[in-house]
Amino acid sequence: MTAFVVRRILVNIIVFILIGIGVFLLVRAAPGDPVRMMIRPEDLQEGSEAFIQGRREELGLNDPILVQYARWFLDALTGDLGSSFISRQPVSGLLAERLGPTILLMSTALGISLLIAIPLGTVAAIRRNTSVDYAAAALSLGVISIPSFFLGIVAIYVFSLQLGWLPSSGMSTPGGGGGTDVLQHLIMPAAILGLAGAGPLTRYVRGSLIDELSADYVRTAEAKGGSPARVVTRHALRNSLIPLITIIMINIPQMLAGAVVLEQVFAWPGMGQLAVRAVTQQDYPVIVGFALYVAALVLICNLIADIAYAIVDPRVKVS
Amino acid sequence: MDDNTEPLLVIDDLAVEFRTDEGVVKAVDGAAFTIDRGEIVGVVGESGSGKSVTAMSILGLVKSGRRVRGAIRFRGRDLGTLPAKELRSIRGAEIAMIFQDPMTALNPVVTIGRQIVEALRLHDKRLSKAAARDRAIELLALVGMPDAAARFKQFPHEFSGGMRQRAMIAMAIANGPSLLIADEPTTALDVTIQAQVLDLLKVAQQETQAATLLITHDLGVVAELADRVVVMYAGRVVEQGDVTTVFTAPRHPYTVGLLESLPRLDRDVDELHPIPGSPPSLLAPPPGCPFHPRCPLARDRCRTERPELRVVGNGTAVHRTACHFAEELAAVPTEVTR
Amino acid sequence: MSDLRPSLDTPDVAAAEEVVAAEATATGVRTQRRSPAAMAVRRFKRNKVAVAGGVFLLIILVLALFAPLIAQQSPTAVDLGQIRRPPSGEHWLGTDASGRDVFARLLYAARVSLLVGVFAALVSVLLGTVIGAVAGLFGGWVDTLLMRTADMVLSFPPIVVIIVLAGLLGPSIPILIIAIAATTWPTPARLVRGVTLTVREREYLHAARVAGASRGWLLRKHIVPAAMGQIVVVGTLLVAQAILAEAVLSFLGLGVQPPQASWGNMLNDAQSLTVIQSMPWLWLPPGLAIAATVLAVNFVGDGLRDAVDPRQSGRS
Numbered sequence: 001m002t003a004f005v006v007r008r009i010l011v012n013i014i015v016f017i018l019i020g021i022g023v024f025l026l027v028r029a030a031p032g033d034p035v036r037m038m039i040r041p042e043d044l045q046e047g048s049e050a051f052i053q054g055r056r057e058e059l060g061l062n063d064p065i066l067v068q069y070a071r072w073f074l075d076a077l078t079g080d081l082g083s084s085f086i087s088r089q090p091v092s093g094l095l096a097e098r099l100g101p102t103i104l105l106m107s108t109a110l111g112i113s114l115l116i117a118i119p120l121g122t123v124a125a126i127r128r129n130t131s132v133d134y135a136a137a138a139l140s141l142g143v144i145s146i147p148s149f150f151l152g153i154v155a156i157y158v159f160s161l162q163l164g165w166l167p168s169s170g171m172s173t174p175g176g177g178g179g180t181d182v183l184q185h186l187i188m189p190a191a192i193l194g195l196a197g198a199g200p201l202t203r204y205v206r207g208s209l210i211d212e213l214s215a216d217y218v219r220t221a222e223a224k225g226g227s228p229a230r231v232v233t234r235h236a237l238r239n240s241l242i243p244l245i246t247i248i249m250i251n252i253p254q255m256l257a258g259a260v261v262l263e264q265v266f267a268w269p270g271m272g273q274l275a276v277r278a279v280t281q282q283d284y285p286v287i288v289g290f291a292l293y294v295a296a297l298v299l300i301c302n303l304i305a306d307i308a309y310a311i312v313d314p315r316v317k318v319s
Numbered sequence: 320m321d322d323n324t325e326p327l328l329v330i331d332d333l334a335v336e337f338r339t340d341e342g343v344v345k346a347v348d349g350a351a352f353t354i355d356r357g358e359i360v361g362v363v364g365e366s367g368s369g370k371s372v373t374a375m376s377i378l379g380l381v382k383s384g385r386r387v388r389g390a391i392r393f394r395g396r397d398l399g400t401l402p403a404k405e406l407r408s409i410r411g412a413e414i415a416m417i418f419q420d421p422m423t424a425l426n427p428v429v430t431i432g433r434q435i436v437e438a439l440r441l442h443d444k445r446l447s448k449a450a451a452r453d454r455a456i457e458l459l460a461l462v463g464m465p466d467a468a469a470r471f472k473q474f475p476h477e478f479s480g481g482m483r484q485r486a487m488i489a490m491a492i493a494n495g496p497s498l499l500i501a502d503e504p505t506t507a508l509d510v511t512i513q514a515q516v517l518d519l520l521k522v523a524q525q526e527t528q529a530a531t532l533l534i535t536h537d538l539g540v541v542a543e544l545a546d547r548v549v550v551m552y553a554g555r556v557v558e559q560g561d562v563t564t565v566f567t568a569p570r571h572p573y574t575v576g577l578l579e580s581l582p583r584l585d586r587d588v589d590e591l592h593p594i595p596g597s598p599p600s601l602l603a604p605p606p607g608c609p610f611h612p613r614c615p616l617a618r619d620r621c622r623t624e625r626p627e628l629r630v631v632g633n634g635t636a637v638h639r640t641a642c643h644f645a646e647e648l649a650a651v652p653t654e655v656t657r
Numbered sequence: 658m659s660d661l662r663p664s665l666d667t668p669d670v671a672a673a674e675e676v677v678a679a680e681a682t683a684t685g686v687r688t689q690r691r692s693p694a695a696m697a698v699r700r701f702k703r704n705k706v707a708v709a710g711g712v713f714l715l716i717i718l719v720l721a722l723f724a725p726l727i728a729q730q731s732p733t734a735v736d737l738g739q740i741r742r743p744p745s746g747e748h749w750l751g752t753d754a755s756g757r758d759v760f761a762r763l764l765y766a767a768r769v770s771l772l773v774g775v776f777a778a779l780v781s782v783l784l785g786t787v788i789g790a791v792a793g794l795f796g797g798w799v800d801t802l803l804m805r806t807a808d809m810v811l812s813f814p815p816i817v818v819i820i821v822l823a824g825l826l827g828p829s830i831p832i833l834i835i836a837i838a839a840t841t842w843p844t845p846a847r848l849v850r851g852v853t854l855t856v857r858e859r860e861y862l863h864a865a866r867v868a869g870a871s872r873g874w875l876l877r878k879h880i881v882p883a884a885m886g887q888i889v890v891v892g893t894l895l896v897a898q899a900i901l902a903e904a905v906l907s908f909l910g911l912g913v914q915p916p917q918a919s920w921g922n923m924l925n926d927a928q929s930l931t932v933i934q935s936m937p938w939l940w941l942p943p944g945l946a947i948a949a950t951v952l953a954v955n956f957v958g959d960g961l962r963d964a965v966d967p968r969q970s971g972r973s
Contacts, residue, residue, distance in 0.1 A: 015809060026825045141959075145897070145952040147904050150944035153927050161934045168930060216423035219380055223418075224438045224490070225411035234437075235426050242428060250812070257814035261905055265928070276909050279824030287824045294817050302812050 001310065008306055012299045019295045020076065024069055027284050076292070082285035084278075091289035095271060099293075101171055102270035104182075105190055106259050110248065112194025113201050113255075120198070121205025122237060125213065126228075136202050143199035148192055148258050152265035155188050169267035189266040193258045197251060204247055208240035215239070249305035253298045325395055326353040327530050328377070328498055334388035334554075335372050335381060344601045346372040346384060348554035351628070354498065359524060359531040361541030361562070363577070364551035367598045373551070374502050374534045378410050393498070412442040415491035415529075417520075419503040421483035425475040431486045432471030435459070438493045458489040461526070462519055481512035488519060492527050499529045505540060517543060538581055542566060550574050553599050553609035556628060560638030570631045570640040570648055572614045608643070616644050697886060700964040707960020710953035717950055721767035730758035732765040733916045744938050751938040754926055755916075762918040763942050769919040770900055770950070773830060773912075777837035777899035782892045784838055785845025786884075790876050792846070793853025804850065807843035815840035815898070816905055823911040833912050837899045845891050852884035886965035893958035897951045904947045920947045 056062050063071075075082070081091035124136035160168035166188055167173065172181050212218065213236050221235045260272030267273065271290060278286035335347040347369040354360050362370045375381045377391055377398060391398045393414065398406060418424035426434060435455040440446050446454075452471070459467035462485040475483055484504065491499060504520060505513040521544060524531050533545055541548050541562060548565050550558040550573065558571040569575045576594035596613035599605050605612055611621040620643055631645050632638045642648070701707060720727060729747075735755045744751045751759050792803040819836040826832050856879050881888075906912030907921025915922055920943040926932050927940035 023821075023825075026822070030825045030827070141952070141955060145901075145955050146948040147901055147908075147944070147951075149905065149908050150924065150940075150948060153924070153933055153940055153944065156930070157933050157937070161930070214382075216418060216420060217426040220416075220418060220424045220487075221426065221437075222380060223378055223410055223416040225407045225409070225441045226437070227407060235429070238428055239426070253812060253814045253817075257816035260817055260820065261909065264909060275820060275824075276911070279820055280910055282824070282827075284825070287821060291821045294813075294821075298813050 004310065005307055008303055012303050016295060016299055017073075020073065020292065021069065023288055023291045023295075024072055027288055028065065028068075030284065081289040081292070084286050085283045086278075086281055086286075091285045094274060094286060095289050095293055098269065098271040098274045101268060102256075102259055102263070102272065105186065105193065105263070105268060105270060106252070106255055108186055108190035109193035109197060109255060109259070110252070112191060113197035113251075114248075116194065116198035117201035117205050118237075118241070121202040122209060122232065124202065124206045125209035126232060128210070133206075136206060139195075140199040140203050143196045147261075148196050149261050149265050151192050151195075152189070152262055155192060156265070159188060171269050185266075185268075189259075189262045189268055193255060193262055196258050197255050200254075201247065201251065205240065208243075209236055212236040212240045243309060245308040246305040249301040249308065252301045253294075256294065256297065325392065326355045327358075327394065328354040328532070329392040330373065330377075330389070331392065332389035333373060333376060333391060334386070335369075335376055335384045336387050337384050339602075342602050345554055345604065346601060347376070348604070349388070350551065350554065350556050351389075352549045352556055352559055354530045354532055356497070357528050357530055358547065359533060359545045360547045360549060361533045361535060361545030362549045362551060363535060363538060363541055365536060365598050367553075367601065368551040369554035370534050370551045371502055374416075374500050374532060377500060377532075378414060378416065379406055380416075408442070411438055411496075412494045413496055414498045414500065415494065415496040417484075417487050417491045417499065417501040417504045420507040421480055421487050422475075422507065424487060425483060427475055430472055430474055431459075431478065432456075432473075435471075435486070435490045435493055438490050442494050455489075455493070458493055459486065461492075462486070462489040462523070464489070479512075480508050481515060484508060484512075484516050485519060488516075488523055492523050492529070495527055496529050499524065499527070499531045500534070501531060502534045503536070504533070506535070506537070513540075520544065538566075538577060550577070553604055554601065555609065555641065556639075557610065557642070558638075558640045559628075560632075564632065564638050568632065568638075568649065570638065570645040571610075571642045572616050572648065573610050575648060576613075608641075616642075616647060618644075693886065697961075697964040701960050704960040704963060706956050707964075710956030710960070713949065713953040714957065717767055717946075717953075718771065720764055721771055724761070724764035724768065728758065728761035728764050730761045732761040732918050733757060735916075741932075741936055741939070743936075751936070753923070753939055757916075759923070759938060759942065762923060763920075763946060766918040766920045766923055766943065767946065767950075769830070769913055769917065770903055770921070770947070773833060773837075773903040773919070774896045774900035774954075777834045777841075777902070778892050778895035780834060780838035781841045781895050781899075782845045782888060785842040785847075785891075786849045786881065786888065788842060789846035789849030789851075790853050790880055793850040793857065793880075794872050794875065800850070803846070807846050810840060811843040813840065815902060819902060819906055820909070820911060823906060828906070828911045828914060830913060833903060833906060837902050841895055841898060844895070845888060848887050848891055849880065849884050852887070853880050856880050856883050890958060890962045890965055893954060893961055897954040897958060900947065900951050900954065920944075 061068070079092050081095075083090050084094060087094070120132075120136050120139070124133040127133055156168045159166045167185050168188075169185075171185050173185075209232075213232075215236070217239075218231060218236050221231045226234070256272075259270065260275060262268065263270045263272035264276050271293065274286065275290040277283075278290065330350055330352055333347050333350045334345065337344040337346055346367075350369060350373050352360070352362075362373065364370045372381055372384060376384075376386065377393075379398065386399055393409070398409070401409075425431070429437075432452065432455050435458060436448070436451045439451045439454055440448075456467045456471050459470055464470050464482065464485055470478075470482075470486075475486075478486065488504075501520065505516050508516060517540060520531070520533075523529075531544075533541065535541060545562050548559065548562050549556055550565070550571065552573050558565060558569065558574050565574060566578065569578060573594070580593045594613055599609050599612065605622075606625075607623045608614070608617070608621040608626050611617040614621065624643070626641045626643045628639045628641045629645075630637060631640050632649075724732075735757060736752070737755070739752050740754055742752045753759055753762070788803055788807070792800040815837065818840045819833070822836040822839070823832055903912055903919060904921035904924070907919045908924045910922070910925055913919035913922050915925075923943040924940050927944075932939055
């Protein structure tokens with residue numbers, strides 16, 4: 001077991017380094033000169049060409065690519081991801097202050113997903129080919145077909161502009177505040193993100209519960225005199241939810257993609273909003289920082305998924 | 320409360336059908352037999368003979384199948400028409416089941432102890448957790464589980480196949496049932512373990528005085544344990560009677576075939592006679608006697624007229640067969656199997 | 658053995674027919690009536706939802722192709738005297754912030770969205786087929802490396818990867834197509850690898866290889882035909898994914914760039930509350946167009962899956 005975990009961690013570190021190299025090379029291949037990027041066009045004048053060459057030399061941009069990579073890699077190891085071309089602030093700090101809101105949004109959405117998917121998937125599995133089952137199927141198909149940003153716009157139109165129930169953007173009211181204020185801002189983006197995540201999760205719960213319900217031990221539980229509710233919750237569902245941590249971990253990166261888009265729609269001050277702004281402004285250091293954060297998140301989720309799968313199931317434990 | 324004029328369990332003209340894409344499968348087609356208090360009855364037949372579906376039907380555990388005819392009366396009450404809640408109060412309490420494959424019949428993520436405790440507490444709400452635990456450990460010890468207290472906390476995958484079946488038996492006798500249904504209890508086990516589990520079944524039966532319905536394709540198991548035997552073929556009972564009578568003087572060609580296909584110590588291997596042909600399609604069973612395509616005695620009447628179960632012989636025990644020409648078999652001397 | 662078996666083990670008649678038909682074609686006997694493809698078409702036609710999706714897509718396709726004939730206005734003609742006008746006889750769906758006709762833009766945008774969707778899916782399937790076939794045919798460390806890479810790529814959310822790629826390489830339609838293909842190829846690759854492994858085991862292929870056939874020939878003559886049905890299914894579902902990806906990226910301003918219209922970038926304006934509040938003609942039509950089209954493609958894809966592999970049918 002320990003050997004397995006250590007091996008998985010090593011593999012993930014190697015992959016992370018490879019992704020780092022890839023991102024680094026992409027940035028170097030990208031059009032545009034980083035030094036020119038840092039200078040406002042209106043400041044460009046006679047003699048600035050010499051200045052730019054000087055800056056390039058200073059920044060080491062004229063060094064061999066390998067040297068540049070080594071320097072970048074060592075800096076990144078110490079947490080130094082450079083500074084934003086636009087705001088001149090350190091990238092690590094910019095990302096760190098955006099991490100909290102994104103985690104809040106995603107964890108709330110994940111909770112909503114589970115609250116929808118587990119009961120809905122369970123009922124759909126027990127009452128196959130009934131209206132509940134068809135509703136669950138429609139939800140799954142709907143959320144993979146309707147873009148979440150469009151749902152967001154519709155939600156803003158209905159709940160903010162027509163009904164006036166919920167704020168349409170940001171994380172808190174300027175000047176106002178408190179937990180309920182944040183909660184009101186959180187509801188719409190988290191609900192839409194949660195709904196999107198609930199689709200595949202419901203399918204999973206339904207499918208695996210149907211498999212478990214035909215298992216022999218379910219018949220044993222019925223033969224013992226257990227009620228249908230007890231047989232499902234204490235026996236079948238328990239078994240079908242064993243890989244749940246793994247399933248959740250696999251879904252988190254997909255949820256991140258949804259969060260990036262919805263943060264833009266609802267002006268939620270998270271990493272996604274930062275990243276989209278950085279991309280439109282060609283703020284390479286921030287884009288790179290974001291890419292590394294995402295890669296780390298995905299790899300950590302994969303790692304947890306693998307390990308959890310090996311640990312949680314008592315059947316896997318011995319073998 | 321018992322209606323003492325009727326046997327403990329009466330299966331009366333039971334018919335169970337399954338709808339499939341190709342048509343209706345008649346898995347059980349008019350099965351009828353009874354079990355008395357404390358009696359061990361073996362039901363034998365090939366796969367597809369309807370023996371397991373019959374057993375599962377008693378507790379209403381056949382999921383996709385539909386009971387189209389007949390009744391299953393337990394202590395005079397028709398189990399098929401009981402409200403779900405009343406049926407559940409019988410399941411695991413008055414009638415308990417032991418399943419074929421102990422590898423899959425136990426919940427893999429619940430400890431053995433909790434599974435037995437669940438069986439106990441489902442039928443005795445006043446039983447405290449501690450008392451149920453003590454009782455479960457007692458039961459595990461009773462079925463010959465060494466170190467029962469430690470085993471109580473373990474998961475099924477930490478048990479060997481034989482030990483799992485012991486736990487399954489402990490769970491089945493937990494509430495002192497008056498009827499035990501054992502569906503191929505030894506088929507999934509190693510030959511060496513089979514004998515131990517059979518011995519244990521005997522002990523459990525003596526302990527609880529429960530009537531036992533033993534479903535098996537293994538005539539040896541029936542010979543060793545059962546008082547009476549019911550032979551099923553294509554969803555029907557073709558012969559029944561006490562074990563000695565049926566095995567020494569079978570009156571149905573199918574039973575004769577089953578006995579002749581059995582390897583025996585007093586016979587050479589090349590004298591084994593498997594029954595020619597294969598079991599009939601349950602989608603479109605042959606007209607007349609369902610066994611006629613494989614029967615050495617078959618003639619025109621067998622192809623058109625379906626034989627009903629009737630009393631044969633003149634022994635003290637009741638011996639019935641569903642063969643038009645049973646008397647011809649009486650003339651053929653058959654060897655004693657035990 | 659449980660007696661339930663006869664009811665459970667009975668083989669699907671349709672599947673059995675298909676096996677017979679497949680074997681007939683495999684041995685070179687042409688069966689006119691019951692080729693697997695013809696049977697799949699027949700099953701697909703019985704699926705009403707899938708057929709409805711297909712008809713809807715045909716209509717969209719016709720509207721996109723004949724956009725110049727249907728739209729009275731130019732999709733790019735700026736009229737600053739007529740900005741953000743509500744729907745009228747002249748402008749059926751009103752005008753946008755630059756005074757361009759929304760209806761015309763909607764039709765022309767269908768071209769871009771469908772084009773990106775289909776091309777991205779096509780590139781993805783081609784890439785996946787080659788990688789999957791190479792992995793399956795070569796085996797060994799090549800297979801391990803390619804499939805590990807596929808697993809890794811699959812665990813990254815495409816939208817985020819595309820955002821980063823578009824950010825670093827600059828937004829454009831070719832980058833969009835390449836980026837979508839680069840993040841979605843593992844699905845067809847896994848499929849083709851699986852088919853390759855099965856096909857490779859078959860007797861006739863052993864014979865073919867002994868006869869000195871090249872791997873490229875195996876790919877064209879045996880693997881691709883065997884995997885075709887499933888490739889079409891995966892490809893269709895990828896089209897839906899690609900249309901959505903284009904919409905998201907263009908909505909964020911990282912995909913198709915104005916003045917060229919795409920459904921996604923038409924929604925770009927709807928990031929302002931004023932537009933959402935009082936100009937629903939600007940965001941409702943493209944939003945509905947995306948949702949309906951993607952839904953239709955998914956219907957068709959699901960229908961094709963059930964038609965190609967009837968044993969998997971009955972929703973999963």
